[in-house]
Amino acid sequence: MVWFGAVMAVVVLVGSMASYAFHARAHYEAIDRALLNAAAATAADPAASAHLGHLTARQGVAMTLRVYDAGGQLVQRLPDDAAPAVDPRVVLARPAGPAYGFFPGLAPSIVDVPQGITGAFATLHDGHQRWRVFVHPVERGGDATGAGPGYVVALAPLGGLDASMADFRVLLTGLGALGLVVAVAGSWAVAGSALRPVARLTEAARAIAASRDLSRRVQAAGRDELAMLAATFNEMLESIETAYRLQQRFVSDASHELRAPLTAILGNLDLLRRRPDLPPEEQAQALEEARREAERLSRLVADLLALARADAGVPLVRKAVDVDAVVLDAFQEARRLAKGQQLVLDPLEPVRIQGDADRIKQLLLILLDNAIKYTPAGGRIVLGLQDAGGDAVLTVADTGVGIPAADLPHVFERFYRADPARSRDPGGTGLGLPIARWIVEQHGGSIAIDSAPGQGTTVTVRLPGTGAGAVQGAGAATAAAS
Numbered sequence: 078m079v080w081f082g083a084v085m086a087v088v089v090l091v092g093s094m095a096s097y098a099f100h101a102r103a104h105y106e107a108i109d110r111a112l113l114n115a116a117a118a119t120a121a122d123p124a125a126s127a128h129l130g131h132l133t134a135r136q137g138v139a140m141t142l143r144v145y146d147a148g149g150q151l152v153q154r155l156p157d158d159a160a161p162a163v164d165p166r167v168v169l170a171r172p173a174g175p176a177y178g179f180f181p182g183l184a185p186s187i188v189d190v191p192q193g194i195t196g197a198f199a200t201l202h203d204g205h206q207r208w209r210v211f212v213h214p215v216e217r218g219g220d221a222t223g224a225g226p227g228y229v230v231a232l233a234p235l236g237g238l239d240a241s242m243a244d245f246r247v248l249l250t251g252l253g254a255l256g257l258v259v260a261v262a263g264s265w266a267v268a269g270s271a272l273r274p275v276a277r278l279t280e281a282a283r284a285i286a287a288s289r290d291l292s293r294r295v296q297a298a299g300r301d302e303l304a305m306l307a308a309t310f311n312e313m314l315e316s317i318e319t320a321y322r323l324q325q326r327f328v329s330d331a332s333h334e335l336r337a338p339l340t341a342i343l344g345n346l347d348l349l350r351r352r353p354d355l356p357p358e359e360q361a362q363a364l365e366e367a368r369r370e371a372e373r374l375s376r377l378v379a380d381l382l383a384l385a386r387a388d389a390g391v392p393l394v395r396k397a398v399d400v401d402a403v404v405l406d407a408f409q410e411a412r413r414l415a416k417g418q419q420l421v422l423d424p425l426e427p428v429r430i431q432g433d434a435d436r437i438k439q440l441l442l443i444l445l446d447n448a449i450k451y452t453p454a455g456g457r458i459v460l461g462l463q464d465a466g467g468d469a470v471l472t473v474a475d476t477g478v479g480i481p482a483a484d485l486p487h488v489f490e491r492f493y494r495a496d497p498a499r500s501r502d503p504g505g506t507g508l509g510l511p512i513a514r515w516i517v518e519q520h521g522g523s524i525a526i527d528s529a530p531g532q533g534t535t536v537t538v539r540l541p542g543t544g545a546g547a548v549q550g551a552g553a554a555t556a557a558a559s
């Protein structure tokens with residue numbers, strides 16, 4: 078704004094000065110030219126003195142004409158001559174410059190003196206107003222008889238023009254100052270309104286930082302770049318707020334989940350301490366329950382640790398992995414956990430990918446563990462591995478209780494359990510699938526769940542291979558076990 082104001086001031090100043098100088102020159106020189114022409118015409122006409130009045134009227138400027146003899150004596154003048162006394166010899170000896178004093182250099186005189194015309198200008202003051210005088214010496218006398226040398230003098234009053242130029246100066250100064258004030262005020266307003274959103278943004282950011290209230294938003298009106306910045310800022314706040322809320326929920330869910338088994342363990346231990354006389358089978362039951370809850374607690378802590386590592390972005394160790402070997406390993410482990418379900422391995426194709434064998438096994442155990450947990454005894458669980466153009470496609474299909482359609486979109490959320498009634502199922506933490514998804518994502522793969530309540534669930538995992546030329550074994554191998 079200061080820059081703009083300074084530039085405007087220079088433009089207004091230079092513009093006003095130039096327009097005043099040219100305007101002044103044009104008017105004062107019109108008078109000079111009229112005086113010069115009138116004097117020249119009088120000198121050229123031997124009978125001029127007879128019609129001095131007629132001549133002055135022709136110039137269109139209020140003026141008067143006089144004739145002096147060689148001795149400087151006034152010979153003739155018009156009856157209405159009110160101009161001050163002039164000595165033509167003094168004027169010729171000390172000719173004056175232009176009548177306009179304001180920056181004459183800016184608009185130098187351009188009065189074109191006709192050939193053969195000599196003479197000098199002077200500017201006089203009669204105490205009332207200024208007069209412009211032109212003295213033209215002539216060889217022949219200026220009187221009616223034409224005898225002897227002398228001078229023709231033309232005089233014009235400058236009072237009217239001086240007054241109008243003074244008004245013009247006031248007008249230019251006033252308009253210039255007003256224009257400057259309006260321009261500076263305008264630029265202040267424009268700069269202010271342009272920068273106000275930035276100030277608001279800064280203010281909001283500061284307030285959010287100070288209050289830690291991530292639910293606040295900044296105003297984003299309009300369609301300009303600043304509005305886009307505000308909108309982006311709001312989007313950023315939104316994603317931070319979401320992450321923050323998820324984190325808060327995770328911590329509160331985790332504490333809640335940890336408290337339940339601890340309460341059960343403490344309750345059972347208290348019971349054993351208070352009632353030493355409990356029948357042995359009830360004692361054994363209390364101990365068994367405490368042990369089961371402790372086991373659940375340790376699983377929960379292990380899961381939480383895995384997720385914390387995932388959140389911290391601990392990278393996987395990527396090596397060449399024979400997925401079929403890992404699948405076989407997990408399958409054998411799962412068979413030991415099965416409670417009356419039939420476990421089948423079909424198909425088992427050899428696939429080698431780049432990945433982390435331990436994590437892939439953990440993933441398979443999570444899926445198999447779920448299948449076992451949610452499939453009643455007598456049900457069937459089929460684990461499969463297929464080579465799909467170098468990618469490893471793992472499937473775990475069961476004939477268990479299935480997942481209600483309303484719960485399906487949520488099963489990957491932390492601590493989510495589809496049916497509250499089943500949440501007391503042995504060992505469910507609600508952290509299995511989130512960990513499974515993290516492992517899959519770390520391998521750049523995808524995981525999908527298909528489920529029909531009452532009929533069964535199929536989880537399909539696709540882990541990308543190294544690309545072309547995945548190591549192929551001796552064809553597809555199929556194994557089944559029960």
Ligand code: ADP
Binds near residue numbers: 495505
């Ligand atoms: P949990 O430890 O409770 O199994 P998960 O994250 O592994 O936690 O699974 C979330 C929920 O998804 C489970 O509580 C269960 O309701 C449902 N679910 C997962 N796998 C199966 C399955 N094979 N059959 C039926 N329900 C399943």
